Amino acid sequence: MGVSTSRPGPSGPHGGVAVVTVDFPPVNALPVQGWYDLADAVRAAGRDPGVRCVVLTAPPGSRGFNAGVDIKEMQRESAAGGGHTALIGANGGCAEAFAAVYECEVPVVAAVAGFCLGGGIGLVGNADAIVASDDATFGLPELDRGALGAATHLARLVPQHLMRALYYTSRTATARELHHHGSVWKVVPRxxxxxxxxxxxxxxxxxxxxxxxxxxxxxxxxxPVDVRRSYRFEQGFTFEANLSGTADRVRNEFGKEKST
Incomplete structure (x- = not known):
């Protein structure tokens, strides 16, 4: 469990390609440290002079590429009467991971199977290319989970008005729909x-x-868009939602719906 990197050797099987695999079962929802580990792995791969491209993926057989932030981590802190340490950590970790993909010294190809949600959109939206399985879906369920953010990255995948409709409704788009819009390079069987x-x-x-x-x-x-600054602007509203108590209320309601 965690983040691992396979780097090419002098005569390695990947020929100049490093593969960064993110594995946080059961749904690849990352804890705070996981986001920072992912950022470190992508940046390290990009700095390697033997690497000329990075593939970012989940293990074969995973239910999804990425389910975003582990909201249970924040709920546990809230239930224990804690402050906003987990929220601040998640926001900072996501910002670093998304930036690491965008700023990686070499191109990053995201290989997406199953669901790509929340923080997953931040990763693929900042990638240089996306290859997806035919069962892949992409979306931002943030409004259902008491959060905001990554509209910056969804806007890199679909046209503006579709981005807004997907964001407001928490609906998802399929890999084939994104291929139609030109943001997915290729759709293949899983x-x-x-x-x-x-x-x-x-x-x-x-x-x-x-x-x-x-x-x-x-x-x-x-x-045309400074993706780091744009995303950090969005995160300010996430803090506002949390400080007002709205985020906890929505997250708790979401948890009740999932358990019924």
Whole structure:
């Protein structure tokens, strides 16, 4: 359980591709430390001179790519009469993990199977390319869970008005719908996802290592949105929701619905 990295050796099987695997069963909802570990792993892979592309994925057979923040961690702290340590940690950890993907020195390919929710959208929205299984779904159930955020990243996946409708309703979009909008590179059967993601990553990794890093920096430099600042702005409203007590009320109602 946790975050692990497979790096290419001199004659390794991945040919310049590092694979970062995130595994927090049962649903890949990450605790605070998990987000920081993910950020560290992606940044370390990008710094490795032998790496020219990173694949970000979950283990084969996982129920989903990422279910976002482990809200039970915050609920436990709230029930114990604690403060906002878990919330502050989760917000900081998510910001670092999303930024690590965006700022990784080499391109990042997200390999998505099953659900990609909440913080998962932050990761794939900041990735350079997405390969998805045909059962993959993408969405932000934040309003159902007493949170806000990652509209910055959902807006990188779908057009503006669709982003708003998905955000307000907490509905999800399928991999094929995102492929239609051009944000998913390829949709494949789940059993072919790993190979399809590696195929794209290896194609990228065949480029000159120095030039691909310059290309990543150049493309980030012409991005019309500062994704780190935009996301941190959103997080301010998450704090407001928590300080007002709204977040706890909504989270508790969500928990009751799940248990009935």
């Amino acid at each position: 059993g072919e996802l790993h190979d399809a993601a590696l195929e794209l990553a290896r194609e990228i990794a065949r480029k000159d290592g120095h030039l691909i890093r310059l290309a990543k920096a150049a493309i980030n430099g012409i991005d």
